[in-house]
Amino acid sequence: MRLRVESDVNRLVEVREFVREAVSTFGGSDRVAEDLVQAVDEATCNVMLHGYGHQPGAIEIEAALRDRRIEIRLLDRTPSFDPTATPAKDISKPPVSKRPGGMGVGIHLLRTMTDEVRHHVRPDGGNELTLVRSIDGPAEED
Amino acid sequence: MAMTIDVEQVAGDPPVTVVALDGELDASNYESVIDVVRTAYADGSRGLVFDLSGLAFMASSGLFALHSAVRIMRGEVPPDPEGGWGALHEMTQDRDSASSNVCLAETQEAIARVLDRTGMTRLFAMHANRAEAVAALQGG
Numbered sequence: 378m379r380l381r382v383e384s385d386v387n388r389l390v391e392v393r394e395f396v397r398e399a400v401s402t403f404g405g406s407d408r409v410a411e412d413l414v415q416a417v418d419e420a421t422c423n424v425m426l427h428g429y430g431h432q433p434g435a436i437e438i439e440a441a442l443r444d445r446r447i448e449i450r451l452l453d454r455t456p457s458f459d460p461t462a463t464p465a466k467d468i469s470k471p472p473v474s475k476r477p478g479g480m481g482v483g484i485h486l487l488r489t490m491t492d493e494v495r496h497h498v499r500p501d502g503g504n505e506l507t508l509v510r511s512i513d514g515p516a517e518e519d
Numbered sequence: 520m521a522m523t524i525d526v527e528q529v530a531g532d533p534p535v536t537v538v539a540l541d542g543e544l545d546a547s548n549y550e551s552v553i554d555v556v557r558t559a560y561a562d563g564s565r566g567l568v569f570d571l572s573g574l575a576f577m578a579s580s581g582l583f584a585l586h587s588a589v590r591i592m593r594g595e596v597p598p599d600p601e602g603g604w605g606a607l608h609e610m611t612q613d614r615d616s617a618s619s620n621v622c623l624a625e626t627q628e629a630i631a632r633v634l635d636r637t638g639m640t641r642l643f644a645m646h647a648n649r650a651e652a653v654a655a656l657q658g659g
Binding site: 386387389390393411414415418419422425426482483485486489490 | 543576578579629633
């Protein structure tokens with residue numbers, strides 16, 4: 378399954394709907410959909426606001442089920458940014474400014490709501506970010 | 520799903536504004552929430568209840584809006600959205616925010632999970648419904 382959206386935060390609603398539909402098609406639970414919707418929204422928003430900024434650009438989103446794991450792949454043409462390289466958050470403390478200009482809360486959310494996040498720089502320019510979530514259980518214990 | 524914002528003024532001491540959010544709160548509409556809170560404060564409200572009974576989704580931009588509301592209702596300058604997304608990180612270490620004049624009512628499970636996972640639960644008193652929240656702000 379595939380969706381292509383222009384960089385515009387008003388398109389995030391379509392991105393979330395695409396993820397819900399994909400998880401439903403793959404047979405995932407509402408809870409799995411909820412987690413992936415949150416993670417993909419944060420990742421896509423990050424690309425729109427920080428990657429493209431006010432410049433036009435497109436984001437391609439692909440969803441696939443492999444070995445009982447849902448993989449959502451985001452492809453963009455923005456300068457390289459690896460969200461997996463940011464330090465983990467300590468939520469025992471209130472969120473505070475540690476990295477002005479950063480997007481740490483969103484990245485923290487997308488990490489906690491997935492089982493794996495992979496980032497690759499595309500050979501022809503841009504980023505490939507893959508969010509992986511098991512279809513069978515929660516990403517973390519409640 | 521778009522988001523609608525319904526505003527209700529509740530007379531009393533202090534005057535309280537109830538802001539009901541219905542739909543999905545994301546990067547496309549969080550500034551509307553901040554604008555509503557600014558107007559409520561300018562109109563004299565000194566307590567605010569977010570009725571979240573109809574809110575199905577909240578992105579990190581929504582967390583920013585909620586935190587901005589705390590600051591606005593304290594008479595402080597909120598983080599400037601035009602100052603960059605980094606303003607989201609300007610959530611202060613106010614340990615007493617749970618007793619602030621911003622409450623949440625009927626928070627749905629999915630939203631509560633987002634608040635919990637970002638350590639923001641402690642910033643807001645949570646109530647079962649809007650009447651309870653208003654009563655708490657107006658001293659019982």
